[in-house]
Amino acid sequence: MIADDSVRVVIAEDSVLLREGLTRLLTDLGHEVVAGVGDAEGLLKTIAELSAADALPDVVVADVRMPPTHTDEGVRAAVRLRRDHPELGVLVFSQYVEEQYATELLAGSTRGVGYLLKDRVAEVREFVDAVVRVARGGTALDPEVVAQLLGRSRKQDVLAGLTPREREVLGLMAEGRTNSAIAKQLVVSDGAVEKHVSNIFLKLGLSPSEGDHRRVLAVLTYLRS
Amino acid sequence: MTARTRTRSHAVQVAAEDDDRLPPARFAFGSVTWKEVAHLHLNLLEGILGFVYVSLWLYAGALLSVTVVGLPLLAAGLMGARVLGRAERWRARVLLGVRIDEPSPLPRHRARGFLNRMWMTLKDPVAWRSTLYAFIRLPWGVLTFAIALTSLFVAWPVLGHIARGLTNVDRAMVRGLLSPSSELERRIAELEEDRGVVVDTAAADLRRIERDLHDGAQARLVALAMGLGLAKERLLEDPEAGARMVDEAHGEAKLALQELRDLARGIHPAILTDRGLGPALTSVAGRCTVPVKVAVDLESRPAPAIEGIAYFTVSELLQNISKHSGARTAEVELWRATDGAKDRTEDRLLIRVSDDGRGGASTARGSGLAGLAERLGSVDGLFVVDSPAGGPTVVTAELPWRSRTESRSESRTGGRP
């Protein structure tokens, strides 16, 4: 990682082991971990302090289940942070993903938001890429969430009209990946991906929109409606 | 808080508000007596109402029951008698301070069809007892009204004693005829509560296991996965750092395994399923910080559920001993006690755990032993703690013996529906 790609991160995670591991991982790859906290209360306080000092981080990585109630305070805190600081990227990660939480996180905009399974940490680079993407205002949705969205969508008949490759591309788009990332993942040329994308938009009856966030938003809105 | 104290504080308030007026004329008796006197006066009204009601529907229903109309009428009247009983229990609670549990309601949703429901109502012993109560109240009401009214003017000095004596008869009548008197009723209430406790603890157990998994093994595995992901990348570039990381990951993996093993043991130890209580308890005793002598005298194995409860009872008691007792040795004994019944259906599984520690243990609220006592109680078990200060402590637990064939879910492998 090169220095100017470096992002500033705040980590909220109650397991000390994981917090230390994540800190080491991100630092190793050239990013700066501003603070590490163990609960949602601490997270909100830290962000408020940093915001007052005009040193807001680029992204917050937050666990869902944290003290004191060990339920969903991570999601609640993330939703609040997104409301209070729209420019702050928020990546929520957890042992399990639920579409309900994704819906809450994505309410409003898909700018600078991520929701991943903790398993994804195993693919170190992909995980750090996701953190950076969210920090830069991008989107990172777990494939499981996307699968749930695709499976639950009421427009099954339209989705059935897509080719298997187009469905694959649609899934990756919904995860928040750029065209070039999709091309790399599927081992095809950028041009081929662009063609798939425009086909998908045509078949779903969406107007082709500029920019990756608006594209993700369009796809997600379509799937949720 | 009893009705008595509430009224008293109310009276104090009234007195404070009326400060500038003359103090009210003082009554010689407290509010309890006055409530009793009020009750005695009300008896007449209640007696007349109850008697008229009961005779009306009883006569009408009984006379008409030769035709078809009579039986529903009788049933409706009996339902009314239940309401009458409830009103009387309320009056007794407010005026006499007699607290009585409500009898269990008729399980109407169990009966299908109008006829079955009517038949159930006609058989309802609670309603019949209420009827009897209403029937005998009229003569008593007339008597108490007369005596209470007369003594209010004539026998003022002994009014309190008269009221107390008469209302004691009232109390006895309410207790005898309006309470859920039968042993079966009590047993039903007890069993319903037991079932609730069992269901709730089972649900709480599952939530706890899920929590433990999440906080323990799952978190450790995530860290391990991350470490391995890093190691994978580094290994070829920087073998030395890579080797260190693999070493760490190896340590992590062993810890995760240890954690999972502990969790599994806390859920239901494999050795208990495989070998039964003797070996399982020996293994628990081996992990105790105090030397423990284990003697299990069973010629066959009880039902798995009973085995599980017995195991966790002993395991928790031994933990208590390690933590709090300061004992130097402990002893665990298990045996099957026969109650003399020929078919051995009344057998009990007895557990005794003793130690030579400093004693002072109790099943007071909030302690670990209280939870244990509740859990055992919910399956008709018993839990007795004998622990004088200075020791020694002897805890005896008793469980109903169920043999393995009686257990219902044993044949089902799935368990959860």
Added chain:
Amino acid sequence: MAIDHATGRPHRVPAVLRAPLEGRTWREFLYLMTSLPIAAVAFALAVTLTAAGVGTLVTFVGVPLLAATLAAARGLGVLERARARGLLRLEIAEPEPVRVRRRRDGRGPGPMAWVGALFKSGTSWRHLLYAVVHFPWALFTFVLSLVLWSVGWTTFLYPLWQWTLPTFAHQPGIQIYGETGGRHFYVDSPFTIGITCALGLLLVLGTPWVIRGLAHVDRLLVRGLLGPSRLAERVWELEEDRGVVVDTASADLRRIERDLHDGAQARLVSLAMELGLAKELVERDPEKAARMVDEAHGEVKLALQELRDLARGIHPAILTDRGLGPALASLAGRCTVPVATEVDLDSRPAPAIEGIAYFTVSELLQNVSKHSRARSAQVDVWRSGDRLMLRVGDDGRGGAGTTSGSGLAGLAERLGSVDGLLVVDSPVGGPTTVTAELPWRARG
């Protein structure tokens, strides 16, 4: 619809024509016939003994006499229940036995303890009441059924035996009307014989239903007065329920332990082993070590996946956090069939009830995706008074049942153990609607 209960197949002969020759009709007839002598003896004994007992109650003699009467009434109950079981096919349990307290010193109960227990048990008195009220009823049923049945058959079979009258009785047929030396009317022409036969047929066809009705009243009498009381039944039911709950809870725990052992634990063992080997190899053969680390990496991801599935099967976190609505929506999202969920609750029930409701729907949806071949399914949850209602419907091929051994039977048992209900409506060809009911308990 006419169904033969033995084979389960529809009958070709309509029930009306079958009834006179059915075993059930004759068994019930036999019951009504045998009722009278038994009831007469029981009535006589009960009335005299009770009268004697009550009359002498002021002296000491009355008490044991009355107790003996009650004991005799209980004996009668044994006989009557056996008769009802055999002839009326009535499923009736033995009532609660007389509970006698043991003596403090451990010796068997004394005679006074028995007398007291007999007097106190409501069951004994109900048996005595049966002995008294059964007699008039038995008399009535005996006369009615005997007359209807015998007259019915004789008139119906009249054409068959009409010839005996002129041969042996020296008259052309049954005499309906006759004055000495005056006008006579005999049933002897083919037309009148036909009318008689038809009337007899009507009686023969109708009487089985009369007998059935009378026997039903007898069933109610036996069940109401000789069966266990409602409270005793409830106690037994609750004891059974509690056993089921305890057993399923214990079976759950054993299943979780087994899943952990066979899944994540086994995977971790092999992982630890691989890592141990890789550690050895790093120095000597870094390429091979890297491959092993790669494999271990794959293993650990699988282990995580398995643990997550296991945790969801134990108790899904979203159920604790957000309640039934979101949890069921999430469940529906993972079903292979599109499922529309609608949860209409304004508050959350107790955690245990929530858990049972969740796993009920989960099991039903699994059934839908495995067996039903449905194209869509619907889940509704709502509260009705003090009950929590669940309904899962699908447009599959139907034919689901709660016969023993099926998954639905286990579900029905589990729901029953907490005073719940499971009703399956699944005609062959579909659609299937399963309605479950749970008692509502508020959080507390």
